[in-house]
Amino acid sequence: MTAQPERLRIALVCNTAWAIYTYRRGVLRMLTERGAEVTIIAPRDRTFEPLIAMGCRCVELPVASKGTDPREDLKTLAALYREYRATRPHVVFHYTIKPNIYGSIAARLARVPSIAVTTGLGYVFIQKSRTAMVAKRLYRFAFRFPREVWFLNRDDRDAFARQDLLAHPDRARLLHGEGVDLDEYAFEPLPERESFVFILIGRLLWDKGVAEFVEAARRVRAIYPNARFQLLGPVGVDNPSAISRTEVDAWERDNVIEYLGEAHDVRPHIANADCVVLPSYREGVPRTLMEASAMGRPIVATDVPGCREVVEDGVTGLLCEAKNADSLAHQLERMLTLDARQRAEMGVQGRAKVAQEFDENAVVERYKGTIRAITGVSL
Template identity: 85%
Template sequence: MTAEKSRLRVALVCNTAWAIYTYRRGLLRMLTECGAEVSVIAPRDRTFEPLIAMGCRCVELPVASKGTDPRDDLKTLVALFREYRATRPHVVFHYTIKPNIYGSIAAKLAGVPSIAVTTGLGYVFIQKSRTAAVAKRLYRLAFRFPREVWFLNQDDRAAFLEQNLLAHPERAQLLHGEGVDLDEYALAPLPPREGFIFILIGRLLWDKGVAEYVEAARRLRVRYPHARFQLLGPVGVDNPSAITRTDVDAWEREHVIEYLGEAHDVRPHIANADCVVLPSYREGVPRTLMEASSMGRPIVATDVPGCREVVDDGVTGLLCEVRNASSLAGKLERMLTMDAQQRAAMGLKGREKVAREFDEKAVVERYRGTIRAVSGISL
């Protein structure tokens, strides 16, 4: 390890430390092994401890993800500005809406190079509300400043360009998903059994199509009582689209849904399922679908940006219409009644697609090249 490498300082900023730990461990490993000082700046959660164990420096950040009070957002901006002025990172990567907006402004004010990574456009492009309109104006201001703006799919990049949200369109770059570790999410055979398990994995948000999933489950349980419909992920999260524990309790009492809570490791749940479902309204490139395909699980998802990046309709899974419980129920029924060998073949095709297009190693190399180009320091 050279002294030059040990001096490299990289910061990753997100509205949850959990997302940094869960989705970017390969990047963190590469940086720490190369001797970089890595700062994870996010609200404190249970992943601070494992991040510190990996060699990262964790900094608690105030972020009101659901809030619209400008005083809270000013606190976020000021906290980031002070952090950047104090530590002078060579490059900062911002993820999710508020870090992207306020972090990009703070980095500019502090004279620090930054990259904005739009992991999904979320409620800003799903809802037509005053809050969404304000967010777009803030994007237009803030995205003047990053060296590059990375999008996870072509649709998201096109949306920003069409709505003139990028002062420097040439800085819009495509990062084809954030990748999955093919060894960690190894191929697992479909479980041999009489029953059938569908699972939806992710933060429990209405925008993830959970209402449509529940309604489809209601309809199918009547005809296919052996079918089980599971939900795995945090409830009541800090998001405008959050589902409450009261909603989940009602579905459980109705015996239509099995709520599995949260899991540090989703692999046993994917391995135990016959099909992974994500009826989302819009995504970046959903990690849960890449993980499911990597493990050989067929998928049912919506034909929307992000999901259709991962799912080849009729080949690795099935796509349904967005916000349409009837269409979703039809695709789930088709998956349920499909020959087991057909489902297994879909899963294998999914594994091949992930290995070809979403290998985490390629994503880590993209980060490595960008850090070298911005900082002038080789890793």
């Protein structure tokens, strides 16, 4: 009898299972449909069940996303090392800061190949704190081990190179966003009504520019009472920049914003909006903006790494200064006072840009090519 070929084992590690389920379903579908054994390693959340239903194996991982206690981080490293030694994955993909750092080290110790995907530089490159300095030193050490380091935009790649955080600059690769399913996020005409809805979608973090959004909403609503401002996304998340539910409740009491809670499916909320807003301080390539553009929504976002990859100023949306409520309010008012035809044209152009530059199929092909290069197996 001839021996059956060994089943390909692929692991994806992140600080939230939700992010893997939300942002990488196309990759997961491709892997499971082609017979790979896919393991998701992340803190347990409500997406474990749908991930298991997709055919993935889920392993709970201890990650202290907010904390800086080395003992907690060593628990993360040890848990990953034990998992890699036990299951011997053929390739591991690490996402977000702590899995990138401690996962890359654990993979090296366990002698399994890994890829580090920097999904956005976050507080490490926004703040000038001791914690950020330590994180950069850890990046410099850990990033000597992955086979490749993927960046979602050129600014992030250049920032790592400029600060000498890449021991092997030749291993840096540009992924240019993680893609969007153009069939799932189909084009929708803009609503026709008297009111005008702005929506900010994402984890409610100060670094996402939520404070500037709320302040700009106060100013715009004082002049245009028919303007509505909505927030959609988890509150009080495990992140140093998290916003509390108490703060959101106060904004609601002031009749400034409407908090919509969390949504498993953001498409109805995008379809109901006239404009999607993201005043973030820094991004990888923001998924919500790709999804909004795919559905034909004009955007107001900050002129920062990540956002400017998606938004072409004056063509698919409007860009404003980061950390500047005046600039944001001005661009929101501009968007509101454009005629319907101009906004519709921005939506059409946004859809075309996403189709050309951010089609998820191209991202899935990159994963297939990388796995083939490392394992010799074609998917």
